[in-house]
Amino acid sequence: MVIPAHVAIILDGNGRWAKKRGLPRSYGHIKGCANLETIVDDSLEIGIRYLTVYAFSTENWKRSRDEVEGLMKLFRLYLKKCVKICEHNKIRMRVIGDTSVFDADIQEAIRVLEESSKDYDAMFFQIALNYGSRDEIVRGMRRMAEDAANGRIRPDEITEETIDGYLDTAGLPDPDLLIRTSGELRLSNFLMWQLAYSEFYFTDVPWPDFDKAELMKAIEGYNNRERRYGGVKEG
Numbered sequence: 393m394v395i396p397a398h399v400a401i402i403l404d405g406n407g408r409w410a411k412k413r414g415l416p417r418s419y420g421h422i423k424g425c426a427n428l429e430t431i432v433d434d435s436l437e438i439g440i441r442y443l444t445v446y447a448f449s450t451e452n453w454k455r456s457r458d459e460v461e462g463l464m465k466l467f468r469l470y471l472k473k474c475v476k477i478c479e480h481n482k483i484r485m486r487v488i489g490d491t492s493v494f495d496a497d498i499q500e501a502i503r504v505l506e507e508s509s510k511d512y513d514a515m516f517f518q519i520a521l522n523y524g525s526r527d528e529i530v531r532g533m534r535r536m537a538e539d540a541a542n543g544r545i546r547p548d549e550i551t552e553e554t555i556d557g558y559l560d561t562a563g564l565p566d567p568d569l570l571i572r573t574s575g576e577l578r579l580s581n582f583l584m585w586q587l588a589y590s591e592f593y594f595t596d597v598p599w600p601d602f603d604k605a606e607l608m609k610a611i612e613g614y615n616n617r618e619r620r621y622g623g624v625k626e627g
């Protein structure tokens with residue numbers, strides 16, 4: 393079986409998972425966060441080279457104050473824990489999205505995490521926080537326009553690779569496989585440029601229940617597709 397080099401996941405359904413059990417949404421997020429730790433381990437074991445997960449969108453600030461605060465608390469704990477996880481497993485981590493709006497201590501935790509893991513190469517793990525594809529393109533194109541205005545690039549030299557280089561995901565290959573849990577059939581502003589040729593896999597399983605067996609199902613599904621562009625399929 394071919395293991396996709398880059399797997400992207402929209403982690404969805406924490407709230408519904410909790411509601412179904414009569415628990416608060418915040419408990420669903422705690423379970424979802426614990427599941428992310430497990431799936432990172434599984435991905436490493438399976439041999440996935442790049443893993444990108446969508447954990448908080450630019451739209452998610454519109455949720456209740458309580459829920460947003462709970463998520464920030466969870467990110468604080470998780471980002472710190474990631475330093476150890478990365479060290480132990482030799483995983484490199486990067487946070488994509490506009491992190492400039494987070495509290496200073498969260499921004500510092502991101503800086504420490506990215507810096508301390510930058511030489512590891514067992515897997516490249518990206519987590520999208522305050523991420524939106526349109527926002528990423530706006531931020532990237534502003535920087536590109538500045539570089540053009542300063543004479544660092546010429547408009548007629550701009551290629552798809554140039555644009556890639558201005559996105560948060562710069563330097564990484566596009567995802568081969570996109571997974572969305574919990575039944576919704578939409579992208580919700582995730583990696584719209586990068587997913588141009590990716591295979592999509594949707595499952596009704598909510599994120600807290602999405603385990604290694606479910607991940608393998610998605611990879612099997614991927615193996616049964618005939619890809620046209622964007623990836624090399626062997627054997």
Ligand code: IPE
Nearest residue numbers: 403404405406407408409447
């Ligand atoms: C995904 O679960 C996690 C985040 C977006 C933070 P949701 O919170 O969207 O769960 P549902 O979709 O309401 O069930």
Ligand code: IPE
Nearest residue numbers: 402403404446447448449580
């Ligand atoms: C998408 O899930 C964003 C993340 C998983 C972080 P949402 O639950 O926020 O998306 P919508 O609202 O269903 O589109």
Ligand code: MG
Nearest residue numbers: 404405406407
């Ligand atoms: Mg949701």
